[in-house]
Every structure is written in structure tokens, then in C-alpha cells.
Amino acid sequence: MRLRNIPGSREVIASSPFVIHEDVMREKKGTWHEIFGNNHPIYLEIGMGKGRFISDLALLHPENNYVGIEKYSSVLLRAIQKREDMENVSNLYFLRMEAEDLNEVFAENEVAGIYLNFSDPWPKDRHRRRRLESREFLSVYFHVLIPGGKIEFKTDNDTLFSFALGEAEESGWPLEAVTWDLHHDEKLNAGNIMTEYEERFSTRGNKIHKMIITRPAVPKDLLPETSEENSAEKAAGFAREKQ
Numbered sequence: 001m002r003l004r005n006i007p008g009s010r011e012v013i014a015s016s017p018f019v020i021h022e023d024v025m026r027e028k029k030g031t032w033h034e035i036f037g038n039n040h041p042i043y044l045e046i047g048m049g050k051g052r053f054i055s056d057l058a059l060l061h062p063e064n065n066y067v068g069i070e071k072y073s074s075v076l077l078r079a080i081q082k083r084e085d086m087e088n089v090s091n092l093y094f095l096r097m098e099a100e101d102l103n104e105v106f107a108e109n110e111v112a113g114i115y116l117n118f119s120d121p122w123p124k125d126r127h128r129r130r131r132l133e134s135r136e137f138l139s140v141y142f143h144v145l146i147p148g149g150k151i152e153f154k155t156d157n158d159t160l161f162s163f164a165l166g167e168a169e170e171s172g173w174p175l176e177a178v179t180w181d182l183h184h185d186e187k188l189n190a191g192n193i194m195t196e197y198e199e200r201f202s203t204r205g206n207k208i209h210k211m212i213i214t215r216p217a218v219p220k221d222l223l224p225e226t227s228e229e230n231s232a233e234k235a236a237g238f239a240r241e242k243q
Contacts, residue, residue, distance in 0.1 A: 051079025
């Protein structure tokens, strides 16, 4: 369960030099290189939680720029605390925002890649549009990603992973790589950076799933509502394939 309502968290976020605030983030749309002071590629982690994954990425890859996005103040607070202990790091900033607003903050072709790690599965069917892997969100990601930009998604949730595979196929996003057992996949696990959830779930014996999809050259129109049944059938097929 995510942490919430830590007293003083909003005040800490408001005063942190590592958080780009709403009035600035929207002004920087299309000019994020000014924030970082260079033209290095920009990568996003959406729903970064306490920030372990993206902080480790920033340390390992100074040639890239990273933006961690989190909507919960009390979780973002933990990431800020980690960031404060990172010396001589200038390629990592945080945003407190909703993922659906990405197009208001980043311009077309401004983002090199997106990481989605252990996203909220939103298990009820009526909430499927809220899943960060839904075709609705893929449409948002399409506009901010560069041509050929990639999305990397990890989860231990079988149903969500099947759903994500189905949505990518229906939306015309090429599947570059997939595994239902990341930690036993020698190729995809090479250089893998674990999140807090990944470490916890794998310790319990849960298999970690991962897929990498690539932004298509041309967007595929969203399918009408009547196609959701067909998408659900394909998702069930993906679940059978992993068994």
C-alpha cells in the first residue's frame, strides 16, 4: 500500500530544488534541455514510487537525463530524501503530476523512453482506462516519445501483463522483447535494476514479467468500444501462453 498523508510532505516538496513545480513544468514544454543544461536524451519513469529505480538509473547513466513522475506527495517525499543524499548528480528531477497530463508538460518527440514499473493494476473492468498500459495512455505516450522510443514495463501481475500485451498489439506498438520470468531470462535480466516492489515480490517467489514495446512510426486509430471484447480474448490468450 502506498504511503499517504505524511504531515509536512507538501511543504517539503514545495521547497525542494529537485522538484520542478507546475508553474515551471508547463512553461518548459519543448525546452526541457534548459532544465538540465544539455541536450542529452530524456527518460521518464511514470509512477516512480520512492524513487529507487530512477535514482539508480541516473547514477549509472550520466549521459542521459531522467524525470521521475509521482502523484502521491507522501511517496514523492521518500524519493526526495534519497535525492538529497546523491552528490554530484545533475541529471535527475521529479514532477508531482498525473500521467494523463504528459502532453501539457512535454512536447512531441521530446522523450526518448518511458519506464512503467509495477503500476497500479486497477483490477475492475470499469477502470481499465486508468491503467498506465491502456491504449488511451499509449496514445498519450505516442505524442511525447521520439520515433522509435521505447516503453519498458515490469510487473508481477499476470492479468495486468496480459492486458498490456493485448493493448500494445491492438494499438500497433511493435513488441521488441517479452518474458514472463525476468530473473531467469539471461538476456533481459542483464543489467536489470530492481525497484522496491520488484525486490519484495521476487523474494516472495513471484515471477517478474517484462515487456519492451516500440513507438510505431504512424499512430493506429483507437479501436471503438465494441472491440474491447476482442482485446479481452487476446489478453486471455497471452495468459495461456505463459503457462
